[in-house]
Amino acid sequence: MAGVVGLGLLLAGCGAGGGGGRVATGTVEGTIGLLLPEAQTARYEASDRPTFVAVTGRRCPGCTVLYANAAQDAAAQLQQAESMLAQGADVLVLDAVDTVAAVGIVAQANRLGAQVIAYDRFVDGADYYVSYDYEFIGFLLGSALAGTVLDRAAGRDDGGRPGVLLAHGSATDPNALAIAQGTRRALDGEDIDVLAEHYTPDWSPDKATEWTEAMLSQYPGRVDGILAANDAIAGGAVAAAKAAGLDPVPVTTGQDGELSAVQRIVAGDQFMTVYKATDQQAATAAELAVRVLRGQDPRTTAVTQGVPTVLLAPRAVAAADVEHVIVDGHVYSTDEICVPAYEAACERAGLVGATGEADG
Secondary structure (H helix, E strand, C coil), X not given: CCCEEEEECCCXXXXXXXXXXXXXXXCCCEEEEEEXXXXXXXXXXXXXXXXXXXXXXXXXXXXXXXXXXXXXXXXXXXXXXXXXXXXXXXXXXXXXXXXXXXXXXXXXXXXXXXXXXXXXXXXXXXXXXXXXXXXXXXXHHHHHHHHHHHHHHHCCCCCCCCEEEEEECCCCCHHXXXXXXXXXXXXXXXXXXXXXXXXXXXXXXXXXXXXXXHHHHHCCCCEEEEEECCHHHHHHHHHHHHHCCCCCCCEEXXXXXXXXXXXXXXHCCCCEEEECCHHHHHHHHHHHHHHHHCCCCXXXXXXXXXXXXXXXXXXXXXXXXXXXXXXXXXXXXXXXXXXXXXXXXXXXXXXXXXXXXXXX
């Protein structure tokens, strides 16, 4: 959605606020704007938004939250930010569609006395930054890919070097560039041929499928692994490999811990994902926003290009980690993972018993 939605965050037992985000409570503390970049990646609407709203509501019942999703349109995001500032936003939490264009949002906020928390993607000039170490995520992806394709190549008779494809994220996203840098660091010096690499426009799974199909045709029989920078790209790459009749599919990485990726991992179609606790990230940003709104001095853990930063730790998840990290961590239940199409795979993985019931 391209418009701005006002959400009144109320104390339990209070009536609903009306009129575009007015809060029906005796104490009005201020307004926080949350700007997310797109809805194609499941995490934003399923995790980031609801967690941010809930935590802000608990921490600051007198705050109003304004929300907008830019649907990958940088111009729309600028308009959304302007609308929030016109409504008196004191703090903007900004996950930028285009981090270069978003510098203009920061400048406008500064002129109006509002502060900006860059969320997930770094924006130059922001007051704070909350994210994960994306170069480290790339290193996790590259290390997982390299170790696995080398192990499998060691058991082959031809003795040839394994070949891999690097399917990066969008070239306009600094996180994608950081992931690519970490990936190259992990692969540097390994006995592996990088056959081709590509920055996927808009992180689009359809465009990832098209590129992977072309590369599989260009390098028949040579693709042992595909470094996909996130789970959406991984889904596209796996679809291309299956359409090409590859069984098993090349070793394929991912990132975000999406439900579909966890199911592919259980089924053996995707090797691993990097799980980022997006609810933790959203909760951290909400806590930070409330502290900034109240004029407090938040504690940070690092500095990124001069901006006080909170960096959170990601976790690599392969098949052996699904039960401990995903199920026991209450990310997804076995009922959500082990739908009928994946029951047999879940049984083989030990997630459910032979009857389809979750193991206790």
